[in-house]
Amino acid sequence: RKEVEQDPGPFNVPEGATVAFNCTYSNSASQSFFWYRQDCRKEPKLLMSVYSSGNEDGRFTAQLNRASQYISLLIRDSKLSDSATYLCVVKPSGTYKYIFGTGTRLKVLA
Amino acid sequence: DVKVTQSSRYLVKRTGEKVFLECVQDMDHENMFWYRQDPGLGLRLIYFSYDVKMKEKGDIPEGYSVSREKKERFSLILESASTNQTSMYLCASSPDRFEQYFGPGTRLTVT
Numbered sequence: 001r002k003e004v005e006q007d008p009g010p011f012n013v014p015e016g017a018t019v020a021f022n023c024t025y026s027n028s029a030s031q032s033f034f035w036y037r038q039d040c041r042k043e044p045k046l047l048m049s050v051y052s053s054g055n056e057d058g059r060f061t062a063q064l065n066r067a068s069q070y071i072s073l074l075i076r077d078s079k080l081s082d083s084a085t086y087l088c089v090v091k092p093s094g095t096y097k098y099i100f101g102t103g104t105r106l107k108v109l110a
Numbered sequence: 111d112v113k114v115t116q117s118s119r120y121l122v123k124r125t126g127e128k129v130f131l132e133c134v135q136d137m138d139h140e141n142m143f144w145y146r147q148d149p150g151l152g153l154r155l156i157y158f159s160y161d162v163k164m165k166e167k168g169d170i171p172e173g174y175s176v177s178r179e180k181k182e183r184f185s186l187i188l189e190s191a192s193t194n195q196t197s198m199y200l201c202a203s204s205p206d207r208f209e210q211y212f213g214p215g216t217r218l219t220v221t
Contacts, residue, residue: 043212102152
């Protein structure tokens, strides 16, 4: 079983739709959680950190469920510019390492 | 804004050559990382460093070495490049326990 698992997609959604991605992790000692966005042939860029109480940044909402060991990302009112690959990242406690999922590809269609 | 720069965006090398990839960050971060990214495999950690002259192997260190002589600079060395090292190489830095910031990547082709 992979340490961090994501549905690769692609998720094809129309503009204005709401879309949600989940990411599951296997290490219960995981301490920090992040969502990154990666455009084609570019570097990953931090979208948002994920806090225990859940957090929102504009159209984006991230949630953490420690009991079930998953994090989620909700995008409301999708824009064409949201088309990208979304990477789930988990950092276990007691280590310097970050564990990356292989990403979920989103295509927002006009 | 955090800035992480990498010495080359594109690089073409021949099999057997020694290759140096340089990474510089300007935010005084303790931790620096080298990854490679291949389609379907995601980002895989090659080496990381948590302090000057300190380094630890990641998940795929074979065929690579690193050097960190100054806090802001982390170099990846391919001792003898092989075709299976053709990949996108990404450098990242982070303050302790927090998010990582990535450089623009170096797309290396070994022929």
